[in-house]
Amino acid sequence: MIRKFISRVLGRKNPANRAEPAIIAVGQHGLKRDEISRGCRHTVESLQESGYQAYIVGGAVRDLLAGLTPKDFDVATNATPEQVRQCFRRSRIIGRRFQIVHVNVGSETIEVTTFRGHHSDNGSSKGQTDEQGRLLRDNVFGSQSEDAARRDFTVNALYYDPASETIVDYHHGVADLQQKTLRMIGDPKTRYREDPVRMLRAVRLAAKLGLSIDPAARRPIREMAELIDNVPPSRLFDEMLKLLTSGHAVRCITQLREEGLHNGLLPLLDVILEQPLGERFVMLALEATDRRVAEGKPISPGFLFATLLWHEVLAKWDLLKGKGEPPMPALFLAMDEVLHVQAGKLAITRRIAGDIKDIWALQPRFEQRSGKRPYGILQQPRFKAGYDFLLLRAESGEVDEAMSVWWTEFLYGSDEARAAMLLPPQPGEARKRRRRRRPSGDAGQTPGVAE
Ligand code: ATP
Numbered sequence: 306m307i308r309k310f311i312s313r314v315l316g317r318k319n320p321a322n323r324a325e326p327a328i329i330a331v332g333q334h335g336l337k338r339d340e341i342s343r344g345c346r347h348t349v350e351s352l353q354e355s356g357y358q359a360y361i362v363g364g365a366v367r368d369l370l371a372g373l374t375p376k377d378f379d380v381a382t383n384a385t386p387e388q389v390r391q392c393f394r395r396s397r398i399i400g401r402r403f404q405i406v407h408v409n410v411g412s413e414t415i416e417v418t419t420f421r422g423h424h425s426d427n428g429s430s431k432g433q434t435d436e437q438g439r440l441l442r443d444n445v446f447g448s449q450s451e452d453a454a455r456r457d458f459t460v461n462a463l464y465y466d467p468a469s470e471t472i473v474d475y476h477h478g479v480a481d482l483q484q485k486t487l488r489m490i491g492d493p494k495t496r497y498r499e500d501p502v503r504m505l506r507a508v509r510l511a512a513k514l515g516l517s518i519d520p521a522a523r524r525p526i527r528e529m530a531e532l533i534d535n536v537p538p539s540r541l542f543d544e545m546l547k548l549l550t551s552g553h554a555v556r557c558i559t560q561l562r563e564e565g566l567h568n569g570l571l572p573l574l575d576v577i578l579e580q581p582l583g584e585r586f587v588m589l590a591l592e593a594t595d596r597r598v599a600e601g602k603p604i605s606p607g608f609l610f611a612t613l614l615w616h617e618v619l620a621k622w623d624l625l626k627g628k629g630e631p632p633m634p635a636l637f638l639a640m641d642e643v644l645h646v647q648a649g650k651l652a653i654t655r656r657i658a659g660d661i662k663d664i665w666a667l668q669p670r671f672e673q674r675s676g677k678r679p680y681g682i683l684q685q686p687r688f689k690a691g692y693d694f695l696l697l698r699a700e701s702g703e704v705d706e707a708m709s710v711w712w713t714e715f716l717y718g719s720d721e722a723r724a725a726m727l728l729p730p731q732p733g734e735a736r737k738r739r740r741r742r743r744p745s746g747d748a749g750q751t752p753g754v755a756e
């Protein structure tokens with residue numbers, strides 16, 4: 306009994322010490338091997354035939370148990386990357402810090418990872434973590450039980466063996482999933498310190514799976530939120546994108562606010578959400594995104610970030626115009642400033658930043674509804690995104706609905722109908738056009754907008 310007690314205490318302290326996993330039979334979990342993609346099964350079976358241990362692990366097992374379709378399949382094995390590569394002709398090792406193998410089967414790519422071990426006994430040895438306790442290296446091979454212990458949540462540490470249709474469960478993940486609980490493996494504070502992104506993952510996975518975050522994992526989030534500042538901007542961008550395109554963006558953002566996490570992410574998100582018009586606009590955009598995900602339609606990251614930051618641009622733009630800056634240059638200055646502020650925290654890629662700017666720059670041009678200009682606007686490569694953005698602005702009450710209705714009719718109208726719709730040129734506009742026509746002969750372009 307004493308031994309049992311000691312091992313229980315030790316087991317708590319260091320979850321990897323729990324060497325005996327539960328082996329859960331198909332009758333208890335219900336996951337059938339034919340729910341696994343063919344490529345993934347082939348990968349696992351080939352590794353097993355070569356004498357290695359191999360399992361499907363992580364999000365795919367979790368999602369299937371929860372009745373969702375997995376995004377992708379990950380395999381964990383005790384074979385080293387080099388050994389994995391030797392098992393598959395169409396495979397390659399990627400990554401330098403921690404190597405994984407991409408195995409191609411038909412059109413599928415399966416990610417195969419060697420079991421990872423402990424970075425140190427207490428998880429914070431010198432040189433492996435930064436001064437806040439964030440893990441800088443995580444690249445030691447280990448046993449399956451160690452691999453399970455370094456995963457984040459119990460529901461993410463399930464290993465499925467298609468041969469026996471059993472699940473190897475070290476941390477009661479199957480029971481937690483059945484009880485709709487998202488529970489951290491190990492001490493939540495330590496695990497958040499090691500990797501603050503786990504706070505965002507907690508919110509995203511809880512929203513996606515309809516789980517409630519276990520109080521022990523939920524409680525520290527508020528006080529530890531500022532550790533997010535310490536996360537590299539490119540990682541934060543990836544995680545934010547996952548969150549916003551999860552199909553549960555509204556639930557995620559709402560929960561981020563409840564947990565006090567929003568201000569660390571997009572420095573200006575709380576400001577936006579405190580302006581009623583801004584909040585309405587952002588929520589409408591997120592609802593539309595969730596709908597698109599549910600319908601299996603693609604999501605444009607540029608469009609999403611453009612919506613999140615638009616009211617910041619509007620505020621800055623107004624400020625600059627108030628100082629006497631002409632409208633278009635003022636808009637471009639405001640856009641650059643807003644994106645620059647974000648860049649410190651969130652590494653928005655250059656391509657996406659380009660998309661965002663195109664969408665924003667089109668907005669004032671929608672006011673031009675006379676002469677040849679509307680035809681030029683229709684030809685813009687990002688017209689459709691800019692137009693969808695305009696619809697949201699109108700729906701949120703920021704601009705007059707008449708303008709979006711006009712553009713919808715113009716977009717779908719016949720040539721005659723379009724011509725009949727054009728408004729008489731504004732006096733200022735006509736003058737400007739005459740001035741610009743002289744050098745270029747092109748009446749339809751606004752400098753700096755078109756690619
Ligand atoms: P999804 O694919 O739906 O975004 P996921 O849980 O599969 O969710 P991935 O980023 O694909 O997320 O990670 C695969 C697995 O790797 C997870 O299930 C988890 O076991 C482990 N993992 C991922 N990120 C972390 C982390 N920050 N800390 C510990 N384990 C992690």
Ligand code: MG
Nearest residue numbers: 363364365377
């Ligand atoms: Mg995954």
